Structure formats: structure tokens, C-alpha cells
Amino acid sequence: xxxxxxxxxxxxxxxxxxxxxxxxxxxxxxxxxxxxxxxxxxxxxxxxxxxxxxxxxxxxxxxxxxxxxxxxxxxxxxxxxxxxxxxxxxxxxxxxxxxxxxxxxxxxxxxxxxxxxxxxxxxxxxxxxxxxxxxxxxxxxxxxxxxxxxxxxxxxxxxxxxxxxxxxxxxxxxxxxxxxxxxxxxxxxxxxxxxxxxxxxxxxxxxxxxxxxxxxxxxxxxxxxxxxxxxxxxxxxxxxxxxxxxxxxxxxxxxxxxxxxxxxxxxxxxxxxxxxxxxxxxxxxxxxxxxxxxxxxxxxxxxxxxxxxxxxxxxxxxxxxxxxxxxxxxxxxxxxxxxxxxxxxxxxxxxxxxxxxx
Amino acid sequence: xxxxxxxxxxxxxxxxxxxxxxxxxxxxxxxxxxxxxxxxxxxxxxxxxxxxxxxxxxxxxxxxxxxxxxxxxxxxxxxxxxxxxxxxxxxxxxxxxxxxxxxxxxxxxxxxxxxxxxxxxxxxxxxxxxxxxxxxxxxxxxxxxxxxxxxxxxxxxxxxxxxxxxxxxxxxxxxxxxxxxxxxxxxxxxxxxxxxxxxxxxxxxxxxxxxxxxxxxxxxxxxxxxxxxxxxxxxxxxxxxxxxxxxxxxxxxxxxxxxxxxxxxxxxxxxxxxxxxxxxxxxxxxxxxxxxxxxxxxxxxxxxxxxxxxxxxxxxxxxxxxxxxxxxxxxxxxxxxxxxxxxxxxxxxxxxxxxxxx
Numbered sequence: 001x002x003x004x005x006x007x008x009x010x011x012x013x014x015x016x017x018x019x020x021x022x023x024x025x026x027x028x029x030x031x032x033x034x035x036x037x038x039x040x041x042x043x044x045x046x047x048x049x050x051x052x053x054x055x056x057x058x059x060x061x062x063x064x065x066x067x068x069x070x071x072x073x074x075x076x077x078x079x080x081x082x083x084x085x086x087x088x089x090x091x092x093x094x095x096x097x098x099x100x101x102x103x104x105x106x107x108x109x110x111x112x113x114x115x116x117x118x119x120x121x122x123x124x125x126x127x128x129x130x131x132x133x134x135x136x137x138x139x140x141x142x143x144x145x146x147x148x149x150x151x152x153x154x155x156x157x158x159x160x161x162x163x164x165x166x167x168x169x170x171x172x173x174x175x176x177x178x179x180x181x182x183x184x185x186x187x188x189x190x191x192x193x194x195x196x197x198x199x200x201x202x203x204x205x206x207x208x209x210x211x212x213x214x215x216x217x218x219x220x221x222x223x224x225x226x227x228x229x230x231x232x233x234x235x236x237x238x239x240x241x242x243x244x245x246x247x248x249x250x251x252x253x254x255x256x257x258x259x260x261x262x263x264x265x266x267x268x269x270x271x272x273x274x275x276x277x278x279x280x281x282x283x284x285x286x287x288x289x290x291x292x293x294x295x296x297x298x299x300x301x302x303x304x305x306x307x308x309x310x311x312x313x314x315x316x317x318x319x320x321x322x323x324x325x326x327x328x329x330x331x332x333x334x335x336x337x338x339x340x341x342x343x344x345x346x347x348x349x350x351x352x353x354x355x356x357x358x
Numbered sequence: 359x360x361x362x363x364x365x366x367x368x369x370x371x372x373x374x375x376x377x378x379x380x381x382x383x384x385x386x387x388x389x390x391x392x393x394x395x396x397x398x399x400x401x402x403x404x405x406x407x408x409x410x411x412x413x414x415x416x417x418x419x420x421x422x423x424x425x426x427x428x429x430x431x432x433x434x435x436x437x438x439x440x441x442x443x444x445x446x447x448x449x450x451x452x453x454x455x456x457x458x459x460x461x462x463x464x465x466x467x468x469x470x471x472x473x474x475x476x477x478x479x480x481x482x483x484x485x486x487x488x489x490x491x492x493x494x495x496x497x498x499x500x501x502x503x504x505x506x507x508x509x510x511x512x513x514x515x516x517x518x519x520x521x522x523x524x525x526x527x528x529x530x531x532x533x534x535x536x537x538x539x540x541x542x543x544x545x546x547x548x549x550x551x552x553x554x555x556x557x558x559x560x561x562x563x564x565x566x567x568x569x570x571x572x573x574x575x576x577x578x579x580x581x582x583x584x585x586x587x588x589x590x591x592x593x594x595x596x597x598x599x600x601x602x603x604x605x606x607x608x609x610x611x612x613x614x615x616x617x618x619x620x621x622x623x624x625x626x627x628x629x630x631x632x633x634x635x636x637x638x639x640x641x642x643x644x645x646x647x648x649x650x651x652x653x654x655x656x657x658x659x660x661x662x663x664x665x666x667x668x669x670x671x672x673x674x675x676x677x678x679x680x681x682x683x684x685x686x687x688x689x690x691x692x693x694x695x696x697x698x699x700x701x702x703x704x705x706x707x708x709x710x711x712x713x714x715x716x
Contacts, residue, residue: 050467055591056557057499059470070477078446079647084436088465097470100477103461105447110453112417119428119458123481140416151633184376199414231415263651289437293621 013217017055023051034060046096066097069126071316074116074212076132078105080234080260081288082303086131086158089309098316099126116263117144127154127316132204136160139201154319156312158205161329168315169329172303174204177334178211181255181301184336186219189348190281193220194251196242196261198234205231208257232261239264243282247272252280252345259284259291262298266341277343287337297339304332365561373415381409392418404454426456427484429674432474433463434490438592438618439646440661444489444516447667455675475502485512485674490562494518497559512677514670518561519687526673527687530661532562535692536569537576538640539613539659542694544577547706549638552609553577554600554619556592565616566643590619597622603638605630610638610703617642617649620656624699627712635701645695655697662690 025044033040033048052059071094075083087103094101102125104116108204113133120128128148134140135157143164149154155167162169178195184194190208195212198205222228228251230242239261246254247268256262262284269280276282276296284291284300291298311330318324344352376387383402391398410417433441445461452459452535452675460483462474471491478486486506492498493515495627503523506513513525517551520527536553553570556563571583580586586609588600597619603627604612614620620642627638634640634654642658649656669688676682700709 028403047465053464053466053468053470056559058492058495059472078436078442081442081648082437084439084442087463088436091463092465092468100469100473101463103463105445105449105459105461106411106519107450107453108411110411110450110456112411114417115458134416137414137416181530201414260648263648266651290439290618290621290648290652292622293653294648294651295655297653 011086018055019048019057022054023047030086034167036060070102070120071099072102072104072120072125072128074104074106074113074115074133075129076106076130080258080286081290082259082286082305083131085289085305085311089305090129090131090313091217093309093313097313099317114144117148121151125153126320127156129156129158129312129316130160131158132160133157135162135165136202136204138162138203138206151226152323154316154323156316156319158308158312160204166327168312168319168326169267170315171204171329171331172308172334173331174207175211175214177285177301178208178213178255180334180336181285182212182215182219184299184338184342185253185255185281185283185345188253188281188342189345189351190253191220191345191347192228192251193253193255194228194230194246194249195255196232196234196239196246196265197257198229198238198261200231203256211247212255214313229293234258234261236260236264236267240268243268247274247280252347253282253342254280255283255285255350257285259286259288259300261285262300262341263294266294266296266298275357276341279346281342281345283342284337287335292337292339294342299339299342300337302335302337304334308332377395377406377409377415380412385597394418421581427458427678428478428481429457429459430469430474430478430483430486431459431461432478432486432488432491432538433461435465438616438644439648440617440644440663441489442596443647443663444667445665447663448487448489449672451667451671455671457675457712472502475506479506479509479511483511484678485514486635487514487516487670487674488518489516490518491515492629493520494560494562496520496561498563511679512674512682514674514677516666516670520561524685526670526677526684528666528670529562529687529689530666530691530692532565533569533572535643535659536566536613537573538692538694539643540570540573540577542657542696542700543611543613543639545639546611546639546700547703547709548611549703549705550609551613552586552588552604552607552612553613553615554588554590554597554604554623555615556590556596556619558589579583592616592619594618594622594625598626601626605632605638610705611640611700612638613641613643615643617644617656617658619643619645619651620658620699621652624654624656634699637704639700639703641694641700645693650695650697654699657697657700658695660693660695662692666690 016027020030033045091101149166158170216222216225227277230245231239232242243265254265262282265282266276269276274280284298287300287302374385378388391403436442447460507524516528574580574583588603590596590600601623612623620640623640627634632638642656645658645660
């Protein structure tokens with residue numbers, strides 16, 4: 001018995017077959033693409049190229065493209081898996097448009113957003129995409145962005161909004177996101193629902209908090225929203241700290257500002273020997289890659305990363321090519337992905353038990 | 359009751375206290391650093407800077423550094439969480455040495471390693487770190503690296519080895535890694551152990567396969583190692599496919615070439631209604647961030663990402679500054695992190711049950 005599959009043989013015929021299968025085209029088409037025939041449609045060529053990459057084969061020398069230009073892509077960090085997801089998606093889309101992406105990632109004590117902005121200008125980038133940058137911080141100065149715009153450098157901002165910056169903004173609709181989360185928990189019988197959220201300096205935190213309070217009012221008639229909001233950092237440890245506060249004050253369900261915070265909230269529950277979702281229901285935010293593999297698989301609010309990335313790249317490229325800059329904000333609709341970290345509230349279960357035994 | 363913590367008040371006194379607490383220094387020291395006093399030690403300044411970043415405060419303008427130069431950091435992709443981990447760690451270390459990192463990430467059909475190399479040369483980088491690049495592919499040409507070295511550009515390679523390239527190599531010791539995994543499974547009573555691995559073109563796959571076969575021979579006297587190796591891709595889907603082959607042929611334990619493959623293997627087991635670890639034991643490779651939160655928490659072989667990144671950055675910086683290039687390979691010791699995806703083999707449990715009931 002040999003378990004070795006064909007990918008490893010190095011035989012060129014098998015290799016053609018593999019690539020054709022992966023790309024969903026004929027081996028003849030793969031040959032035409034690899035031999036640089038011009039009769040092949042761009043989409044087909046792109047599919048073969050992607051198949052080559054997925055299978056890990058070296059690209060032929062003649063595939064090397066001249067870049068249309070450089071585009072900076074500034075992300076806050078790579079620890080929260082939603083940022084690598086944005087980076088990877090935007091990288092691919094920029095490359096397809098012929099641009100070479102320069103990914104600028106930050107870490108505590110590392111290169112700052114401003115230092116990256118200096119570097120990107122020195123290297124004459126055609127435009128910059130900022131993901132959850134200082135534009136999202138209501139207490140940060142926006143001079144850095146105004147200066148770039150004055151110099152005519154196209155900018156697009158993802159997640160964060162500042163009215164005074166002359167550029168398009170792409171956001172996930174945080175108000176709707178919280179409405180989705182709270183409504184789901186209320187339908188499961190919860191009425192002590194808390195929000196674990198990051199620093200209120202950030203517009204995304206402010207909007208989630210507002211959406212959360214609106215939803216508490218709408219679905220539970222509760223107007224003391226502030227009493228149910230625990231503010232910390234957007235990290236695992238932050239989620240754990242915020243969840244501890246909310247569990248101390250008797251909450252049976254927690255909506256979190258990020259998936260990382262939700263993992264921290266699960267950890268806080270487990271440390272108190274509380275079961276998720278039997279004793280506490282927890283909802284994340286982002287639907288980061290691999291988050292469905294967690295224990296329990298996380299119910300979470302999905303940011304449409306692919307659609308948002310497409311809008312950002314389209315917006316930036318049209319600014320680069322036609323110098324038009326719509327300064328409006330595009331808000332994208334989130335989805336509630338129900339997995340296994342949310343369930344019927346303990347009170348509702350008890351009530352149902354009493355009814356069934358009377 | 360207010361659950362809002364002090365981070366959100368925006369009060370400058372509270373802010374100083376927060377930063378001081380996070381950095382582990384006095385508020386007076388924080389003031390001295392923020393006011394640019396030269397009497398503060400570099401480490402202290404760095405700690406305050408990191409605290410500022412962790413808490414998400416904007417850095418004062420005077421903190422903006424002039425860069426010592428650019429360093430390219432080429433990673434294959436960001437989907438496997440071990441690559442964002444390497445990228446984030448190396449970014450931080452390069453920044454601490456005064457270099458601005460240019461992160462180049464690939465995706466299927468996106469910008470290729472060669473296109474990035476062209477771009478990095480055009481922008482006159484001082485050096486390049488390659489993580490699991492084409493240097494790890496035994497069938498790929500190394501001309502691209504030779505040309506860079508001929509031009510005097512310092513290079514360092516992580517995970518992958520090619521004797522003919524004139525540069526330092528930093529690897530995780532794959533032979534030892536497999537020995538650790540197999541020994542752990544044998545100690546749990548397993549004797550039908552399989553390896554789920556990526557394409558054998560890659561030196562890292564070849565070494566893991568060799569280490570796995572050596573360990574089967576050493577611990578179980580099995581010399582038919584090839585019969586227990588399933589080759590696929592290093593992805594979740596690849597792990598699922600390889601695990602299906604191994605489960606079909608009666609294996610009760612699977613060592614995987616990556617954590618993603620291990621998640622795929624767990625999924626394959628669950629689809630057959632097999633429990634992990636009761637029916638099948640599964641070991642991952644990498645100990646990627648957040649992998650301890652999976653269901654079940656994954657037993658895995660940890661690559662020492664921090665130590666390997668430090669060695670790579672030290673090597674590159676010394677090449678940049680003194681033009682010396684040790685062409686040797688440094689192998690770093692992996693660790694087995696035992697969580698909950700490995701357990702006593704079904705046969706050993708049955709045998710123990712029989713003994714206890716006789």
C-alpha cells in the first residue's frame with residue numbers, strides 16, 4: 001500500500017493533471033497558459049496561476065509581472081487573526097490589479113503607524129489602505145492623514161470613521177452587529193446580557209456600545225445600558241477581565257467586541273466552573289479564520305472581510321486612476337454565525353422544566 | 359455600579375498611571391520618557407513605548423524614529439497562523455534594531471516571491487529574511503538567491519535548507535520533533551501511528567518523514583515507515599484527506615506536519631464519529647497562537663518562534679553591519695506541548711480493563 005498521492009511524484013504529466021484539476025480546466029489549457037500563449041482568457045490564466053500557487057509549484061520565469069505601483073497596507077497587528085485575514089485578502093486583490101502591496105504591521109514597541117507613513121512616502125506609494133488605524137481613535141490627531149491627502153496620496157480607511165478626513169471609509173455596520181447579537185440572546189431567554197468591549201476612545205467601540213444599548217432598550221426595555229458594559233482591551237486577557245466583571249454582576253450572556261475577547265470570556269467562565277453555553281452564553285465578533293475550531297465552537301458576528309476588502313481596493317484603485325475621492329462611508333452588513341457557545345438561558349431552562357413537570 | 363475601567367477616561371493623570379502600571383515603572387519615569395529626557399535607560403524607554411502601544415495611545419510626535427534602513431520579510435502566506443506569528447515577532451525585533459520591516463506576503467494568484475524580490479531590490483533593502491520560501495523546495499531553482507548574494511544583499515532563511523546558498527539558515531529540528539511526537543504516542547500504547555504530511559518536495563516534509571520513520575524503527579521496531587505516511591497539502595483540507603487515508607488503514611494515532619493539518623485530522627475523525635483522543639490521538643506541529651483554544655485543545659510540537667526569530671534578526675543585522683555570512687544551519691529544539699488531543703490507545707485501555715476485571 002502506498003499512501004503517497006500524486007502531488008509528490010514530480011512527474012510532469014501528473015503535475016499537469018494536478019494543476020488542471022485544481023484550476024478546473026483541461027490539461028491542454030494548463031499547457032497553453034504555462035507556455036505563455038496569448039489566446040487564453042485572463043480569468044483562466046489567473047485560475048491556473050492560483051492552482052500553481054496552491055499546489056506549491058514554482059511559477060515559470062515568464063510569469064514575472066512588472067508592478068503597476070506600490071500600495072501601502074497598514075494594519076495594527078497580526079495577533080488578532082482578523083488582521084492577517086484582511087491583509088491576505090487585500091494583498092491578493094491588489095496583486096490582481098497589478099499593484100505590489102507593502103504590508104506594514106505594528107507590534108508593541110515596534111515600528112509605529114507614523115514611521116510607516118514616512119517610509120511609504122519616501123518610497124512613493126500610489127496609495128495607502130489603513131485597517132483599524134489611528135483614524136479609528138477619536139482622541140488621535142488626524143493631521144497625518146490630512147497631510148497625505150494634501151500631497152494628493154489616495155487613502156482608504158477600513159473600520160473607523162472620521163468625518164474630517166477626505167477619503168472613503170469602509171466599515172462593518174456595528175449597530176446592526178449588536179442588534180443581531182442581543183436579539184439572538186433574548187430569543188434564548190437571556191435578560192441579563194453584558195457587553196465586553198475595548199477602549200471607548202475607538203469609534204468602533206463607541207458604535208458597538210451604542211448599538212448594544214439600543215438593542216437592550218428595544219428587546220428588553222432596559223435603559224440602564226451603561227450598567228451592562230465592561231470596558232477593557234480587545235485581547236484575550238481583556239475579554240477575560242471584562243467577563244469577570246460581568247459574571248460578578250450576575251450576567252448570563254456576554255457579547256464581545258472581538259473573537260479574542262470571547263475566547264477570554266470563555267476562559268473566565270471555565271475558571272469559575274461555569275459551562276458554556278449551559279451556564280453562560282458568549283458571542284464573539286469578527287468570525288476570524290479557524291474560530292469555528294474552538295472549544296466550544298464560537299457563535300460570532302461575521303465581518304464580511306472579503307466584500308469589505310474588495311470595496312477598499314476598488315475605491316483606492318479608482319482614486320489612483322481617476323483622482324476622485326468619495327468621502328462617504330460604506331457600511332457592510334454583518335452576519336450572525338450561530339455555533340455552540342450560545343444556548344437557552346438557565347432561567348428559561350428551569351421555567352421550561354417546571355412547566356413540563358406540572 | 360460602573361464597570362468602565364480607567365483606560366477610557368482620557369484623564370491625563372489616569373493615563374500616566376495606566377502606562378506606568380503596564381510598563382512596570384513609576385509615573386515619574388513615564389513623564390520623563392514622554393518629555394524626551396535623555397537620562398532614561400534605553401530599555402526603560404522601550405518598555406514605556408510598548409506600554410503606550412499596548413494600551414493603544416498615540417505616540418508623541420518626538421518619538422518618530424529615522425529608520426536605519428529597510429529589511430524585506432518574505433512569508434508564504436498568512437492563513438497558517440504560524441506565519442503571522444513569525445512576521446509579528448520579526449517585525450518587532452527589526453524595529454528594535456532600528457530597521458523598518460517590509461512584510462511581503464503571498465496568496466494563491468497574488469504577488470510571487472520573485473516579484474517581491476524585484477520590488478525589494480528596486481527599493482534598495484539592506485537585507486531579506488525568507489520564511490519557508492522557495493529555498494525549502496528541493497525542486498525550485500536557487501538562482502534567485504545566488505543573484506541576490508552576488509549583489510552583496512544579506513539574506514537569512516527560516517525553515518528550509520539548501521547547501522548551495524551562501525547564507526545562514528535557521529530551522530526547527532524536525533528530526534527531534536518527530537521523535538518527541540512518536541515517543542509520546544508509543545508511551546500511550548499506540549503502535550499504529552501514521553504521519554500526515556505536506557508535499558515531499560519540501561525539505562521540511564522530507565526531514566519530518568525521515569524523523570518519523572527513524573522513530574517508528576527505534577520505538578516500535580517498524581521498518582515499513584512508508585506504509586504509514588500519507589502525503590497531501592499542509593492545509594486543513596490536506597490534513598483531513600491524509601487522516602482519512604490513515605484511518606482507513608487502521609491507524610489509531612496521527613502526527614501531523616502542521617497545526618492546520620491536525621485540525622483537519624480532528625475533523626476527519628469527528629466525521630467518522632470517532633472521538634479524539636478516546637478513539638484517535640492527534641498531534642499538531644507549530645503550536646500556533648490560539649491553538650490551545652481548539653476542541654479538543656491540541657497536543658502539538660512547538661516551534662520556538664521567538665528564539666528562531668531572534669537568531670534570524672541577529673544573523674541578518676550582523677551580516678548587514680559586518681558583511682560576514684556564516685553559511686551554517688542553526689537548528690532549534692522543539693518542545694512537545696501535551697494538551698488534550700492525545701490519550702491512551704484503545705487497545706491499551708482494553709488490556710487494562712481486562713487486567714482489572716480478572
